[in-house]
Each structure stands twice: as structure tokens, then as C-alpha cells.
Amino acid sequence: MADLRNDFVGIKSPNPFWLASAPPTDKEYNVVRAFRAGWGGVVWKTLGEDGPPVVNVNGPRYGAIYGADRRLLGLNNIELITDRPLQVNLDEIKSVKRAWPDRALVVSLMVPCTEEAWKAILARVEDTGADGVELNFGCPHGMSERGMGSAVGQVPEYIEMVTRWCKANTRMPVIVKLTPNITDIRLASRAAHKGGADAVSLINTVNSITSVDLDLMCPEPTIDGKGTHGGYCGPAVKPIALNMVAEIARDPETRGLPISGIGGVTTWKDAAEFMALGAGNVQVCTAAMTYGFKIVQEMISGLGDWMDRKGFSTLSDFTGRAVPNVTDWQYLNLNYVTKAQIDQEACIKCGRCYAACEDTSHQAIGMTPDRRFVVKDEECVACNLCVDVCPVEGCITMRRLAPGEVDARTGKPVPAEYGNWTMHPNNPGTCAAE
Amino acid sequence: MANTQLTPGVVSGRLAPEAYRDNFADKAPPLTAHEAAIAADRCYFCHDAPCVTACPTSIDIPLFIREIATGAPRAAARTILDQNILGGMCARVCPTEQLCEVVCVREVAEGRPVEIGRLQRYATDTLMAEGAHPFTRAEPTGRRVAVVGAGPAGLACAHRLAMKGHAVDLFDAKPKAGGLNEYGIAAYKTVNDFAQAEVEWLLGIGGIAVHNGKALGRDISLDGLRSDYDAVFLAIGLGGVNALRAEGEEKSHVRDAVDFIAELRQAEDLSSIAVGRNVVVIGGGMTAVDAAVQSKLLGAETVTIVYRRGREAMGASEEEQHLASSKGVRIVTGAAPLRILGEGAVEAVEFAYTKETEAGLDLTGETFRLKADQVFKAIGQSLEGAPEGLALSGRKIAVTGPGRTSLAGVWAGGDCAQGGDDLTVTAVAEGRDAAEDIHATLMGEG
Ligand SMILES: Cc1cc2nc3c(=O)[nH]c(=O)nc-3n(C[C@H](O)[C@H](O)[C@H](O)COP(=O)(O)OP(=O)(O)OC[C@H]3O[C@@H](n4cnc5c(N)ncnc54)[C@H](O)[C@@H]3O)c2cc1C
Ligand SMILES: Cc1cc2nc3c(=O)[nH]c(=O)nc-3n(C[C@H](O)[C@H](O)[C@H](O)COP(=O)(O)O)c2cc1C
Ligand code: SF4
Ligand code: SF4
Ligand code: SF4
Numbered sequence: 001m002a003d004l005r006n007d008f009v010g011i012k013s014p015n016p017f018w019l020a021s022a023p024p025t026d027k028e029y030n031v032v033r034a035f036r037a038g039w040g041g042v043v044w045k046t047l048g049e050d051g052p053p054v055v056n057v058n059g060p061r062y063g064a065i066y067g068a069d070r071r072l073l074g075l076n077n078i079e080l081i082t083d084r085p086l087q088v089n090l091d092e093i094k095s096v097k098r099a100w101p102d103r104a105l106v107v108s109l110m111v112p113c114t115e116e117a118w119k120a121i122l123a124r125v126e127d128t129g130a131d132g133v134e135l136n137f138g139c140p141h142g143m144s145e146r147g148m149g150s151a152v153g154q155v156p157e158y159i160e161m162v163t164r165w166c167k168a169n170t171r172m173p174v175i176v177k178l179t180p181n182i183t184d185i186r187l188a189s190r191a192a193h194k195g196g197a198d199a200v201s202l203i204n205t206v207n208s209i210t211s212v213d214l215d216l217m218c219p220e221p222t223i224d225g226k227g228t229h230g231g232y233c234g235p236a237v238k239p240i241a242l243n244m245v246a247e248i249a250r251d252p253e254t255r256g257l258p259i260s261g262i263g264g265v266t267t268w269k270d271a272a273e274f275m276a277l278g279a280g281n282v283q284v285c286t287a288a289m290t291y292g293f294k295i296v297q298e299m300i301s302g303l304g305d306w307m308d309r310k311g312f313s314t315l316s317d318f319t320g321r322a323v324p325n326v327t328d329w330q331y332l333n334l335n336y337v338t339k340a341q342i343d344q345e346a347c348i349k350c351g352r353c354y355a356a357c358e359d360t361s362h363q364a365i366g367m368t369p370d371r372r373f374v375v376k377d378e379e380c381v382a383c384n385l386c387v388d389v390c391p392v393e394g395c396i397t398m399r400r401l402a403p404g405e406v407d408a409r410t411g412k413p414v415p416a417e418y419g420n421w422t423m424h425p426n427n428p429g430t431c432a433a434e
Numbered sequence: 435m436a437n438t439q440l441t442p443g444v445v446s447g448r449l450a451p452e453a454y455r456d457n458f459a460d461k462a463p464p465l466t467a468h469e470a471a472i473a474a475d476r477c478y479f480c481h482d483a484p485c486v487t488a489c490p491t492s493i494d495i496p497l498f499i500r501e502i503a504t505g506a507p508r509a510a511a512r513t514i515l516d517q518n519i520l521g522g523m524c525a526r527v528c529p530t531e532q533l534c535e536v537v538c539v540r541e542v543a544e545g546r547p548v549e550i551g552r553l554q555r556y557a558t559d560t561l562m563a564e565g566a567h568p569f570t571r572a573e574p575t576g577r578r579v580a581v582v583g584a585g586p587a588g589l590a591c592a593h594r595l596a597m598k599g600h601a602v603d604l605f606d607a608k609p610k611a612g613g614l615n616e617y618g619i620a621a622y623k624t625v626n627d628f629a630q631a632e633v634e635w636l637l638g639i640g641g642i643a644v645h646n647g648k649a650l651g652r653d654i655s656l657d658g659l660r661s662d663y664d665a666v667f668l669a670i671g672l673g674g675v676n677a678l679r680a681e682g683e684e685k686s687h688v689r690d691a692v693d694f695i696a697e698l699r700q701a702e703d704l705s706s707i708a709v710g711r712n713v714v715v716i717g718g719g720m721t722a723v724d725a726a727v728q729s730k731l732l733g734a735e736t737v738t739i740v741y742r743r744g745r746e747a748m749g750a751s752e753e754e755q756h757l758a759s760s761k762g763v764r765i766v767t768g769a770a771p772l773r774i775l776g777e778g779a780v781e782a783v784e785f786a787y788t789k790e791t792e793a794g795l796d797l798t799g800e801t802f803r804l805k806a807d808q809v810f811k812a813i814g815q816s817l818e819g820a821p822e823g824l825a826l827s828g829r830k831i832a833v834t835g836p837g838r839t840s841l842a843g844v845w846a847g848g849d850c851a852q853g854g855d856d857l858t859v860t861a862v863a864e865g866r867d868a869a870e871d872i873h874a875t876l877m878g879e880g
Contacts (some may be wrong), residue, residue: 351481
């Protein structure tokens with residue numbers, strides 16, 4: 001059986017599945033239940049500075065996007081950081097860490113942008129015996145209006161400055177949690193790196209309005225006839241998160257900077273994908289909030305099973321393996337020619353591929369009166385839309401044309417050699433060889 | 435002492451009052467909003483969907499299901515009713531397992547179709563519960579059309595004509611409109627007097643005057659209608675029944691299944707309907723199954739359907755056969771009645787096994803008897819009272835295209851006309867299409 005033990009910036013946990021800083025990690029009661037269920041670690045719900053705690057809205061704080069059968073695909077929240085007194089949280093953190101020494105316990109922090117404020121709280125967290133801190137530069141709502149959260153995370157100079165303060169004032173590992181609400185994530189990770197961060201974690205939630213109540217003419221969740229943007233998370237944000245993780249992983253300026261992958265992790269497979277793209281572990285919030293803590297059991301068994309099948313004995317055997325295969329568009333091989341191919345045995349004749357291709361793509365699928373759907377190689381550009389809309393997995397596949405085989409669409413044989421845009425005669429920047 | 439299932443002879447009140455209520459409850463209860471949402475999510479929104487092709491009224495099924503899925507069941511109902519004004523009844527009575535659902539790609543893929551019929555009911559029930567009629571009439575055309583027969587074909591034709599602005603007189607021999615929706619369909623398929631509610635709702639379009647108790651050939655004549663109206667649509671169904679031609683057919687408690695069913699459908703109180711202790715139903719179609727199942731539900735101790743050919747040749751679908759079996763009806767195939775035995779009233783029926791030969795069905799020498807105190811004949815209905823002068827094709831009124839008969843200005847559709855299966859939905863399609871043709875013809879002339 002594969003060994004799932006995880007070492008993330010020196011913080012050890014029995015598996016790479018941590019709960020992200022959020023309601024599931026807001027108090028001892030939840031965290032103990034999570035550990036009992038098998039979670040490898042938690043990032044405690046974000047703590048603020050001492051004094052009267054923040055207050056949350058008292059109406060609904062979540063909105064949702066659904067797929068078929070009301071499967072929750074995306075969640076949006078307007079919740080703030082913990083609304084419990086600082087000392088209560090610290091006492092509980094201490095008690096949990098003592099009772100569960102083998103689990104990772106990281107504390108998320110968000111205090112005003114002064115070195116004094118950070119210094120003060122860091123000392124108190126250190127006292128709990130926690131394994132590390134995560135700087136919450138991500139929350140896109142509420143706290144950002146007060147100059148914290150994503151208000152910091154959107155300004156690389158602030159990220160660097162606060163990270164540096166923290167590194168100077170604690171011996172604990174410092175993880176910087178990034179906001180996706182920026183144009184280039186690398187500027188944020190570089191700043192964290194420069195400030196001395198031990199790792200970055202991402203993504204926090206995405207600015208969003210999930211829906212509009214058409215009777216009230218108001219965004220949802222609706223608080224007394226008004227709404228505000230919230231933070232979006234869950235399966236729907238995974239593609240955004242994966243890209244940002246990959247961008248950082250392959251950025252020469254931050255090469256080797258540990259990454260904790262967050263955003264839409266729902267199954268072991270999602271976790272494996274984040275880790276293949278360079279994340280050292282993953283954090284989960286929405287999936288736990290949707291299904292409860294028990295899902296970690298599927299994540300553990302599924303990941304172990306897959307690793308066994310693949311012959312990976314430890315997590316590092318596959319961590320980052322996909323990073324070298326993330327490249328720029330211009331380096332993609334234009335001589336890689338494929339054609340869609342329909343497995344007539346598997347086809348259930350719904351015609352979705354036909355409608356999609358005929359109406360919105362390249363008119364490359366033919367339909368006979370007896371509902372046989374066949375790809376016309378002379379029209380197919382291999383866009384993959386039919387594969388994506390077909391309800392039967394594996395029914396439409398892409399067949400690669402062998403070198404020398406004639407592409408029926410262009411009438412030309414497929415070149416054997418690699419050729420990308422930088423080498424293409426149509427590229428104005430290319431000096432085509434005579 | 436009250437009667438029980440074991441009381442000999444043909445008697446009423448075999449069951450406790452609650453048993454009638456339970457036995458005749460809605461066969462496929464309506465979907466809740468939650469169930470409808472889940473069922474609708476399963477539809478793939480197929481291109482040129484096979485289910486649409488299979489629906490005799492060509493309802494745009496993927497569209498209406500998508501409308502349900504997106505929370506617009508009233509829009510869904512309009513999509514349905516645009517094509518099939520009796521979409522509510524069809525949702526209850528269509529043998530979907532032979533029509534739309536059998537070709538659903540999910541039936542083909544998984545053996546479990548999208549529940550088209552039940553979704554159709556969900557949408558139409560939602561709209562009809564609000565009472566308002568969703569269509570409006572065009573400006574009056576000044577044309578008058580007579581429709582004879584207020585079954586599904588006649589109602590669909592009358593509605594479409596009224597919508598186009600024509601004035602319609604709808605005649606029916608029976609005291610109530612609805613045809614077999616009212617007098618034939620099994621009670622548990624159309625509970626709560628749905629047939630009358632639907633007729634009333636349909637008439638909400640306006641422009642249709644209903645004349646019940648008016649029989650063609652008795653109170654009105656085709657010649658009279660042809661001279662008084664711009665067009666005539668005949669939708670008189672199949673009023674006759676085929677004879678058994680078995681010895682002893684005249685004995686008491688041997689009756690036509692359709693009469694028994696009509697009596698049952700009209701009963702205020704089901705416990706007043708008399709049924710035998712041992713019932714034998716002869717036939718293999720929907721009528722046979724309905725008579726058998728409802729006899730059982732009324733408290734008969736044993737009910738046996740006897741059909742002369744094999745199961746696969748039965749007119750009743752596999753699902754209907756299953757329903758019968760699940761209610762405890764025994765189905766015997768490959769046997770034909772020889773004679774009905776008994777002193778005055780039936781006591782038993784003697785059957786001979788049959789065998790298929792080149793020349794057709796033959797009796798073998800082997801016979802058996804079934805105890806019976808009531809026998810229902812369900813071996814088919816036939817055209818009765820077709821006016822003189824109309825060409826027939828086989829045993830039905832000959833038609834070409836959308837229901838044109840051999841007489842100018844006279845159209846026919848539904849069970850009485852040639853072509854199509856004898857189903858509610860087919861009758862609706864034929865009535866609608868004839869109305870379109872009548873409209874085109876009348877307006878083309880003008
Ligand atoms: C017992 C039984 C169960 C059935 N179950 C189903 C089912 O579950 N699903 C399904 O799809 N189909 C079913 N059918 C078939 C379906 O009911 C018919 O196909 C459908 O009703 C035909 O419609 P129609 O309008 O042509 O005729 P009908 O419904 O028969 O209507 C004909 C109308 O014409 C009237 N009429 C007849 N003669 C005259 C006259 N001379 N003058 C004036 N009016 C006249 C009659 O009173 C009647 O109202 C069943 C049929 C029977 C008998
Ligand atoms: C209700 C809610 C509250 C959250 N609160 C915090 C928080 O206090 N601090 C923080 O760093 N992230 C917070 N997050 C963000 C999550 O930690 C996580 O980054 C995000 O939800 C993406 O992961 P997911 O797709 O697994 O949910 C919150 C998310 C949710 C849904
Ligand atoms: S989408 Fe898939 S299942 Fe549907 S017709 Fe096309 S190939 Fe067949
Ligand atoms: S009318 Fe009948 S056959 Fe047509 S879609 Fe509805 S249930 Fe199916
Ligand atoms: S065939 Fe089935 S899945 Fe396809 S449109 Fe019809 S109901 Fe939907």
C-alpha cells in the first residue's frame with residue numbers, strides 16, 4: 001500500500017488532505033471530528049486581532065450554483081473571519097494540538113497592516129504549539145473593505161512587506177495564502193517569495209455574484225433586499241486554481257517554492273491533479289461543507305489505490321510530474337494531427353455531437369436517416385467539442401494520424417517532425433527557411 | 435351478511451369501502467416538483483430526438499423537458515399543448531413503453547428511459563391547475579364546421595378549428611363528451627373525473643357548441659350536416675363489438691367488456707358494481723386487460739384472460755401484461771372458446787388449445803374448462819353506424835392524407851378512420867391534422 005505521509009515545509013501529516021481555513025475549522029468541536037474522520041491537517045479558521053470579534057451577517061451567507069440533480073458545483077459566501085473571541089480560539093488550538101500531535105495544525109491570520117499587529121498575534125499563536133501560520137491575503141469580501149484580505153493580496157508590495165514582518169517575528173513556517181482576484185498570480189507569489197515565505201497556498205475565493213433573485217431584483221444571498229459580491233469556491237473554481245498553481249510551479253523566479261493547492265478539491269483525483277501540477281499537498285473546504293468530513297476516507301483510499309496501480313510508493317514520486325508538460329501555446333506541436341472517431345457500439349444516438357458540430361463548429365459530423373453519426377475527416381479540425389458534449393464517456397475519441405498519413409482536411413501528409421508556431425511560415429516573426 | 439371475494443355469483447360490494455379507494459387510486463401518481471426536477475435532468479436534449487419522431491402528435495419533448503428543468507413548467511405545458519391539446523390525458527394513458535419512451539436514447543443505453551409521460555403530466559397538471567385556457571381564438575372566419583363524436587379525435591379537431599376562428603358544433607350520441615376518455619379508459623389511469631375536467635378546460639377556447647345526446651343516423655344525418663355546414667368531421671370511434679361466435683354466448687353474465695368498463699367508469703360508487711367470483715375475459719388487447727384488472731380490483735376471487743394466440747401477439751403491451759399479472763390476473767394464451775356452459779347463467783367456459791398453421795389458427799383436439807360466473811368479451815371493437823355513401827377501407831372509413839374521405843367536404847379521423855393505431859394520442863393527431871386541412875381548404879376557397 002502506498003505511503004501517503006506528507007511533509008509540507010516541515011509540517012508533517014499522515015496524509016496530504018488538509019481542511020482549508022473556513023467554517024469546518026472554526027472550533028475545536030469541528031476540528032476534532034475532522035481528525036477523527038481522518039483528515040491529515042487543518043488550517044484553523046482565520047483569526048483577527050484581539051478585541052471585540054468581527055460580526056457576521058445574520059441572514060443567509062451562502063449562494064450556490066447547481067448541476068444536474070442539484071449537485072452543488074459552486075458555492076459563494078459572504079462570511080468574514082472567525083467571529084469568536086481570540087483567546088477562545090487560541091485555547092482550543094492549544095488543546096487540539098496537544099491531543100492530536102500527529103496532525104498538522106496551521107493557524108490562519110488576518111490583522112491590520114502594521115508590523116505591531118502581526119507581531120502581537122504571532123507571539124500568541126506560537127504559544128499554542130501550532131505547526132505554522134497561513135497569512136490570509138485572500139478574502140475578497142468584507143475584510144477587504146477594511147484594508148485586509150485581498151486588499152493586501154492584490155498589492156505585491158504589501159504581500160512582500162507583511163510576509164517579511166512575519167518571518168522576522170516568528171520561528172514558525174509562514175504560508176502565504178493568495179487571492180485569485182488579480183490578473184497575474186505570479187506577481188503575488190514572487191512577492192511572497194521575496195518576503196521570505198516558506199510556501200504559498202492558493203486559491204482563496206473568487207469574486208462573484210452567484211445569482212439574482214428575480215422577484216426582489218437583488219443579488220443572492222439576499223440580506224434585507226440587498227446583496228454584495230462574495231467569494232466563489234467549489235468544483236467550479238478548480239480549473240482557475242489549477243492554472244494558477246501551474247503558473248507558479250513553472251515560474252523560474254519561484255521555482256521550488258512549496259505550494260499548498262486549494263480550490264475545488266472534491267475527490268482524490270482532484271488532489272492528484274493539483275499535486276501533479278506541483279502542489280505539495282491540498283486543502284479542502286467546499287467538498288467537506290457539502291458532504292461532511294467522511295469524504296476524506298474516499299480521498300485516502302482513492303489516492304492510495306491509484307498510486308498502487310501506478311507504482312508510486314510515496315507522494316513525491318508524482319508531485320510536480322506534470323509541470324514540465326505545461327507550456328506556452330506557441331510551443332504546441334502543430335504537426336500533431338488528430339481526428340474525432342465515434343465508437344458506433346457505444347453511441348446511443350442522441351445527436352448532441354451532431355448539433356454541436358453542425359451549429360457551432362465545423363460541420364464535420366454526418367447524420368444518416370437511421371441516426372448513424374459519422375465524422376467527416378475532411379472537415380474535422382479535431383476541436384474536441386463533440387467529445388466534450390457526448391454523454392457517453394469514451395464514445396468519441398481522438399485518433400492521431402500517423403506521420404505520412406494524409407490529412408483529409410488539408411490534403412497534405414502529416415509531417416513526422418515537431419513543428420510549432422514559432423517555426424510556422426504564417427508567423428510574421430518567423431524567418432521561413434527558403 | 436356482507437359479500438366477500440368468496441361469495442358465489444355476480445354480486446356487488448365484495449370489498450371493504452377503503453379497499454375500493456386504494457385499489458382505484460392513481461396508477462402513476464403525479465411527480466412532485468422535486469421528482470420532476472430530477473427526472474427532467476436526465477434528458478439529454480437530443481438533436482432530432484427519436485422520442486419526438488415516436489410521438490404520434492410530435493410533441494417537442496426535449497424542449498418541454500428542458501422547460502421543466504429550468505423551472506418553467508407552464509411554458510412546457512404550452513409546448514405540449516401546441517401539438518396535443520389532450521396532452522394531459524395522453525400523459526396518463528399513452529402506452530409510452532411502446533411510443534416515446536421505448537426509443538428514448540436512455541432506454542436504449544441503460545434500459546431506463548426518461549419518464550416522458552410523467553413529466554408531461556407534471557407540466558400539463560401545473561398549467562391546468564391554474565384554470566386559465568392558454569390559447570386564444572383567431573378572428574371569426576364566418577365558417578361553420580360540424581364535428582361528430584366528442585372523443586379525442588373530435589375534441590382535438592374542434593379545438594384546432596375554434597382556434598382558427600371557425601364556429602364548431604360538436605355532436606355526440608352519449609350524454610357526456612370525452613368518448614372513451616370518459617367511458618373507456620381504465621379508472622385508475624384517470625382519477626378524479628379528469629376526463630370531464632379536461633373537456634371543460636379544452637372548451638375554454640370558446641367557439642365550440644357541444645350537443646350531447648345527438649346521434650348521427652338518428653337525430654342528425656350526414657346529408658343534413660353537409661348542407662348546413664361548410665365542412666364535416668366524423669370521429670365516431672368504434673361503437674360496435676365483435677361477436678364471439680361461441681355456443682352459449684347468449685347466457686346471462688356474458689357481456690361485452692366495453693359495456694362493463696363504461697358502467698364502472700360512470701359509477702358514483704364502485705361498491706355498487708357487481709362482479710363475478712370467477713371471471714373469464716376473452717381477448718388480448720388493452721380492453722381485455724382493463725376489464726380483467728378492474729374485475730380483480732372490484733374483488734373477484736379469480737380472473738383469467740384467455741387469448742387465442744401467443745403472448746407476443748397480444749395487443750396489450752408487455753407493461754400492461756405485467757400490470758395484470760401483478761394484480762393477480764392469470765393470462766392463458768393459445769386457447770379459443772368453444773362453448774359457454776351453464777343453466778341460464780354462465781357456469782364455465784370450455785376452451786380448445788390452438789395451433790398456428792400455414793392456413794391460420796387451428797383448434798387442436800385438446801380442451802379444458804374454466805369455472806366462470808361472469809365472462810367478458812373483449813375481442814375487438816368495430817365501426818358501427820358509418821353513414822351510407824362513404825367509401826370504406828377494410829372495416830374503417832377510407833381516408834387519404836389528413837383524413838379526407840371519399841365525400842367532398844367530409845373528413846374523418848380517430849378509431850373510425852383507416853390508418854394509425856387505435857390510441858388516444860393517434861386520435862388526437864388525426865383530429866388536429868384534419869382541422870388544419872379543413873382550415874386550409876375553407877380559407878383557400880374564400
Ligand atoms: C377499454 C379501452 C381502454 C383503452 N385504453 C387506452 C389506453 O390506455 N391508452 C390509449 O392510448 N388508448 C386506449 N384505448 C383506445 C382509445 O380510447 C381510442 O383509441 C380513442 O378513444 C379513439 O378516439 P376517437 O375519438 O376516435 O373515438 P372515441 O373515443 O371512441 O369517441 C367516439 C365518440 O363518438 C361518439 N359516437 C359514436 N357514434 C356516434 C354517432 N353515430 N353519432 C354521434 N356520436 C357518435 C361516441 O359516443 C364517442 O363519444 C382504449 C380503448 C378501450 C376501448
Ligand atoms: C464559508 C467560507 C468561509 C471561508 N473563510 C475563510 C477564511 O476565514 N480564511 C481563509 O483563508 N479562507 C476562507 N475561505 C476560503 C477557503 O479556505 C478556500 O480557500 C476556498 O473555499 C477554496 O477551496 P474549496 O473550493 O475547496 O472550497 C472560506 C470559504 C468559505 C466557503
Ligand atoms: S454525442 Fe455521443 S452518443 Fe450522442 S450521437 Fe454523438 S457520438 Fe453518439
Ligand atoms: S403524447 Fe404520449 S406518446 Fe406523445 S410524448 Fe406524450 S406521452 Fe409520449
Ligand atoms: S430521447 Fe430521451 S433523452 Fe433524448 S430528448 Fe427524448 S427524452 Fe430526452
